[in-house]
């Protein structure tokens with residue numbers, strides 16, 4: 391198992407990776423894109439912080455990569471859509487540096503209100519200047535927190551203790567949560583217009599890029615102070631520099647930049663009323679240990695095929711949800727795999743039906759497992775839970791999820807209906823209490839088969855001798871039949887047969903069965 395650590399992560403995390411069975415951990419930091427592309431070719435797991443840019447080109451070169459672990463929160467240095475398309479899981483460590491980032495923000499807030507770095511510099515320059523550094527109190531001032539997630543919330547709590555009025559803006563902030571935190575639930579405009587201090591705590595996305603721009607600065611109070619310990623790019627740096635020069639903004643404290651490291655001629659460097667730190671929000675002993683251990687643990691679980699959490703490109707399931715969904719995830723994958731081998735032709739539509747208690751839960755993960763099973767017939771190990779929805783999109787397959795009322799016969803039922811240019815097929819499975827998963831329907835015919843191992847499935851005309859002939863052909867080839875199921879609607883019509891066999895059916899035998907008079911469809915299935 392080859393693991394590459396491309397940024398400085400705590401030794402505690404590296405040791406966890408080294409302790410994984412069969413792991414070979416290489417630590418090489420500060421690589422160029424070309425060097426990383428070379429280094430990553432045979433790597434299964436890559437660990438980074440914010441410095442290494444994991445571009446689409448890097449991922450293209452990473453033929454064996456299964457997982458990217460981000461020892462921290464922001465994943466904007468990783469091309470997540472490209473990773474998802476390639477089925478690579480991206481895992482971050484969302485909780486480990488929250489307090490450190492909040493404390494750094496608070497340090498910036500106080501620094502900004504009392505000119506500490508500028509005053510320190512003046513003393514070192516031989517001056518004793520007490521007039522130039524008159525500050526403002528935080529008490530009684532209004533702080534706008536844009537983005538009230540983990541870090542924004544911790545900043546808000548601390549600001550409350552300092553006697554500030556806090557206005558929170560976040561699409562996910564509810565009135566009740568705002569009340570609980572003792573903050574004012576505000577719109578973006580209300581927050582930025584009322585604030586004496588504004589701090590941003592959103593991720594960098596299309597929506598938040600230049601959230602604070604020239605128009606936003608124009609609407610703010612004269613003398614407002616701005617803090618960014620989230621991501622460069624949330625604030626338009628040119629517009630901020632202009633607003634600072636014009637005196638509209640009285641001060642800014644910035645930890646993160648559009649380009650890191652910042653260029654020597656960056657417009658903010660020359661301005662006196664600005665405090666700059668080189669992306670230090672998460673740089674504490676505690677945060678670095680936390681995030682490195684967290685991410686190494688989850689990456690390790692994934693590499694060992696164990697359940698893992700904090701994947702940013704997979705839906706997250708609580709332990710309780712996992713326990714409920716687990717048997718359905720397995721059944722869904724088997725149904726997908728079965729249908730993928732049973733259905734021929736160009737498929738345009740897949741409908742997944744959920745009946746029974748499962749319909750009350752988040753079914754999106756089950757859909758992923760059905761699609762993963764389906765696509766693994768064609769793509770093998772290249773299809774996984776991460777890229778399965780993308781593969782459906784790429785191959786022009788419409789996927790529909792339908793929640794159905796509980797049926798009369800089965801207390802729970804998963805159905806998979808597939809429309810192809812050769813017609814419509816439907817397979818269904820259920821979970822019998824105590825007996826596990828069973829296939830209970832194929833193309834409208836009732837059967838009861840365990841979905842496992844090698845099988846022969848046929849649709850044939852229900853006439854004497856069919857089953858005997860198939861049995862002899864298999865017997866002559868040394869293929870033993872372990873179980874047999876036949877489903878039919880009326881005598882002499884069409885029937886479906888499911889044979890569980892002890893080993894794979896040779897291609898030549900399958901061809902012969904397919905050519906038999908009365909056989910409509912015959913497929914070897916491997917589950």
Ligand SMILES: NC(=O)C1=CN([C@@H]2O[C@H](COP(=O)(O)OP(=O)(O)OC[C@H]3O[C@@H](n4cnc5c(N)ncnc54)[C@H](O)[C@@H]3O)[C@@H](O)[C@H]2O)C=CC1
Nearest residue numbers: 463464491537538539540541560591592593619620671672
């Ligand atoms: N300077 C540093 O070293 C560090 C920076 N960070 C950065 O801090 C940021 C926040 O981190 P967390 O609080 O852990 O994330 P989080 O996911 O808990 O919170 C982000 C919040 O932003 C909100 N949001 C998203 N789009 C928004 C929009 N358009 N307008 C308003 N709110 C919006 C979300 O609803 C969410 O509540 C991230 O960008 C992260 O990368 C995190 C740790 C250290």
Ligand SMILES: O=C(O)C(=O)COP(=O)(O)O
Nearest residue numbers: 439440441462463464672
């Ligand atoms: O966790 C985050 O989002 C951070 O910005 C921390 O970045 P870093 O790991 O210190 O390069």
